[in-house]
Amino acid sequence: MKIRAMTQEDKPGLMRLLDNTPEFLPDEVDLAEEVIDDYLEDSAASGFFILVADLEPGIGGYVVYGTVPITNNVWELYWFAVDNNIRGQGIGRKLWEAAENAMWEAGARLLVLETSSKSEYDRTNLFYKRAGYEVVGLIKDFYMIGDDQITYGKRRPQ
Numbered sequence: 001m002k003i004r005a006m007t008q009e010d011k012p013g014l015m016r017l018l019d020n021t022p023e024f025l026p027d028e029v030d031l032a033e034e035v036i037d038d039y040l041e042d043s044a045a046s047g048f049f050i051l052v053a054d055l056e057p058g059i060g061g062y063v064v065y066g067t068v069p070i071t072n073n074v075w076e077l078y079w080f081a082v083d084n085n086i087r088g089q090g091i092g093r094k095l096w097e098a099a100e101n102a103m104w105e106a107g108a109r110l111l112v113l114e115t116s117s118k119s120e121y122d123r124t125n126l127f128y129k130r131a132g133y134e135v136v137g138l139i140k141d142f143y144m145i146g147d148d149q150i151t152y153g154k155r156r157p158q
């Protein structure tokens with residue numbers, strides 16, 4: 001498996017992966033596609049970076065990250081998914097580490113991400129905690145009643 005920057009050729013496989021991600025609602029997949037299209041059109045202008053896990057052949061997962069505008073070196077992990085059939089095999093961890101390393105190298109001082117408190121995201125929340133992220137914010141009933149938004153953060157290692 002190779003972790004590398006996403007290209008136009010990856011889009012159909014990545015869209016299939018997103019359509020088959022049970023946690024993502026159709027509106028969320030639409031939004032994810034807009035981000036992918038912005039990135040493919042002009043990565044620099046979009047502010048997004050996308051890495052894919054290339055299973056050679058096939059796409060096993062992806063991660064989207066970028067700077068948070070108007071902040072001083074705060075970066076955000078915007079989207080993250082691994083093919084539902086091959087989770088729990090370390091692909092997410094490899095993608096995540098590659099994205100983190102790229103952000104630290106680019107001068108990040110704080111990494112943040114937002115996720116949901118729904119039970120479908122229990123393993124996702126566990127993943128972030130195990131990756132060294134702390135809960136730095138919580139907005140109750142943000143996405144809908146009973147679905148809080150949890151913000152995680154990790155500071156640059158000294």
Ligand SMILES: CC(C)(COP(=O)(O)OP(=O)(O)OC[C@H]1O[C@@H](n2cnc3c(N)ncnc32)[C@H](O)[C@@H]1OP(=O)(O)O)[C@@H](O)C(=O)NCCC(=O)NCCS
Nearest residue numbers: 023080081082087088089090091092093114115123124127
């Ligand atoms: C979160 C996600 C990307 C992790 O990918 P992954 O390839 O399964 O992650 P890994 O195999 O590297 O697993 C790392 C840890 O996460 C945990 N984990 C998270 N989701 C898991 C899943 N669905 N199945 C098995 N383990 C999972 C495991 O406990 C594992 O810990 P361990 O190896 O120390 O026991 C994946 O579960 C996913 O696509 N989830 C749905 C989409 C999502 O939540 N995206 C983030 C939105 S904010």
